[in-house]
Amino acid sequence: MSESKPNQPKPKRPRGRAQLLPGKCIACGARCESSCPVNCVSMNDAGEPIIDAEKCIGCLKCVKVCPASALEMVFTPEELALLAALDRSGTVQAAEEEDPEAAALAQMQAAYRGVWVFVEQEDGEAAKVSWELLGKGRELASKLGVELSAVVIGHQAEHLCREAFSYGATKAYLLDAAVYANYRTQSYLEAMCHLIEQYKPEVILMGATGMGRDLAGAVATKVGTGLTADCTGLDIDDKRNLMQTRPAFGGNIMATIMCDKYRPQMSTVRPHVMQMPEPLAGADGEIIKVHFSIPEEQVLAKVLEVIRDGDSKHKVDIGGAEFIISGGRGMMGPDNFALLKELADELGAVVGASRSAVDAGWMPHDRQVGQTGKTVRPKIYIACGISGAIQHLVGMQDADLIIAINRDKEAPIFEVAHYGIVGDLFQVVPELTRKIRELKKQGQGARGK
Numbered sequence: 001m002s003e004s005k006p007n008q009p010k011p012k013r014p015r016g017r018a019q020l021l022p023g024k025c026i027a028c029g030a031r032c033e034s035s036c037p038v039n040c041v042s043m044n045d046a047g048e049p050i051i052d053a054e055k056c057i058g059c060l061k062c063v064k065v066c067p068a069s070a071l072e073m074v075f076t077p078e079e080l081a082l083l084a085a086l087d088r089s090g091t092v093q094a095a096e097e098e099d100p101e102a103a104a105l106a107q108m109q110a111a112y113r114g115v116w117v118f119v120e121q122e123d124g125e126a127a128k129v130s131w132e133l134l135g136k137g138r139e140l141a142s143k144l145g146v147e148l149s150a151v152v153i154g155h156q157a158e159h160l161c162r163e164a165f166s167y168g169a170t171k172a173y174l175l176d177a178a179v180y181a182n183y184r185t186q187s188y189l190e191a192m193c194h195l196i197e198q199y200k201p202e203v204i205l206m207g208a209t210g211m212g213r214d215l216a217g218a219v220a221t222k223v224g225t226g227l228t229a230d231c232t233g234l235d236i237d238d239k240r241n242l243m244q245t246r247p248a249f250g251g252n253i254m255a256t257i258m259c260d261k262y263r264p265q266m267s268t269v270r271p272h273v274m275q276m277p278e279p280l281a282g283a284d285g286e287i288i289k290v291h292f293s294i295p296e297e298q299v300l301a302k303v304l305e306v307i308r309d310g311d312s313k314h315k316v317d318i319g320g321a322e323f324i325i326s327g328g329r330g331m332m333g334p335d336n337f338a339l340l341k342e343l344a345d346e347l348g349a350v351v352g353a354s355r356s357a358v359d360a361g362w363m364p365h366d367r368q369v370g371q372t373g374k375t376v377r378p379k380i381y382i383a384c385g386i387s388g389a390i391q392h393l394v395g396m397q398d399a400d401l402i403i404a405i406n407r408d409k410e411a412p413i414f415e416v417a418h419y420g421i422v423g424d425l426f427q428v429v430p431e432l433t434r435k436i437r438e439l440k441k442q443g444q445g446a447r448g449k
């Protein structure tokens with residue numbers, strides 16, 4: 001029979017450390033590495049694991065996942081003696097033991113705190129999506145009870161920290177050096193990874209722009225965490241995890257993705273998906289100047305010349321437009337978009353399109369609204385001859401006012417529209433244009449009197 005003294009802590013059952021059995025690994029593709037919850041397995045050039053015995057918590061995951069039974073648990077002589085003693089006495093029940101994986105996870109999660117927004121900039125001018133993300137970041141930081149910080153990487157970019165304060169950040173990490181003057185993956189990646197290692201944020205948000213997508217993917221890979229791209233919704237659950245919602249399976253369902261075993265949790269969000277917060281003039285915060293940069297000679301990509309898109313000034317930014325009139329397959333052909341253009345000119349709107357219209361070659365891709373086009377948040381959106389497929393709706397349903405013109409009264413677009421006109425767009429649109437011109441004339445006449 002076993003005896004245990006009443007107030008003495010029960011001895012913990014040793015878990016051992018994982019070890020590779022020589023010659024057994026079949027280099028299956030690093031299943032052991034990806035199963036390890038504490039990142040203590042790395043792979044050598046032969047595709048075999050190298051296990052950091054100091055960090056191993058003996059969770060057995062790698063042993064269980066290995067298809068070649070190439071891993072085993074090893075124990076020190078003291079641990080073996082204790083195991084034998086415990087087995088003899090039977091004092092420790094498995095259910096009573098602390099789960100080492102859960103403990104390691106809780107410890108790791110506790111080490112990461114704070115919400116960060118990467119402030120994307122070009123020539124010292126911030127991308128608006130960064131401010132939109134600060135708006136959302138404030139909400140998340142309040143729920144978590146942590147600080148909201150901006151990350152500014154650039155050259156002579158300190159003013160962006162102050163701008164970030166006006167959009168809700170209370171702290172800004174600033175890496176200011178000539179090597180950061182132009183975005184290059186390598187230098188920005190090193191900078192972000194250095195910051196993460198030093199300050200350990202629990203959430204990082206970036207714009208789903210060319211730069212943001214590139215950097216976020218590289219950072220998530222290097223720090224070994226998860227990344228959810230193109231999120232349309234972000235929230236916090238009761239365990240402090242970030243709930244990242246985005247369309248999945250071709251946009252037919254909305255999936256909520258969690259990264260509950262790794263930190264930081266990273267998301268990208270497209271421009272105009274989150275609401276732009278009102279800037280607060282004079283808001284202040286703390287600037288942490290981080291002196292870290294890699295020598296220019298070590299950056300493999302060189303910027304020889306920056307050639308701006310010559311036409312960019314005249315290009316229509318449908319993403320930022322306040323008034324959009326979009327046409328779909330119901331327009332029946334490219335020439336008929338002239339009808340929408342006429343109406344748009346009268347109203348000061350820009351012309352957008354559904355993917356069907358773009359795929360048919362009737363409109364350029366930069367006018368496409370929807371999941372694989374732009375997300376728009378205009379004050380007014382008029383959908384002409386667009387059925388309202390979910391992939392279109394995710395790109396425009398946050399417009400303040402939606403007006404739909406469609407000859408099919410059952411078209412799904414009417415479910416999101418505030419006003420619907422059931423009719424032939426070839427009659428309705430010219431009539432609208434005529435009426436607006438008439439009203440304008442009357443207005444001018446009245447002012448002339």
Ligand SMILES: Cc1cc2nc3c(=O)[nH]c(=O)nc-3n(C[C@H](O)[C@H](O)[C@H](O)COP(=O)(O)OP(=O)(O)OC[C@H]3O[C@@H](n4cnc5c(N)ncnc54)[C@H](O)[C@@H]3O)c2cc1C
Nearest residue numbers: 328329330354355370371372373385386387391392407425
């Ligand atoms: C992965 C994936 C991504 C996608 N991404 C996008 C995206 O980013 N954006 C996007 O738009 N779609 C996207 N789609 C395509 C989407 O599923 C639909 O096929 C598309 O939106 C349909 O375009 P539409 O409404 O113009 O055409 P249709 O669905 O063919 O609708 C045409 C509408 O015009 C109406 N109509 C016809 N003639 C007239 C008339 N004379 N007057 C009034 N009404 C008329 C019809 O009643 C009908 O409702 C995506 C699909 C997939 C699978």
Ligand code: SF4
Nearest residue numbers: 036056057059060062
């Ligand atoms: S036993 Fe667990 S902690 Fe140790 S190497 Fe394997 S997976 Fe990692």
Ligand code: SF4
Nearest residue numbers: 025026028031032066
């Ligand atoms: S899981 Fe097993 S076979 Fe696969 S790499 Fe790891 S040790 Fe080798």
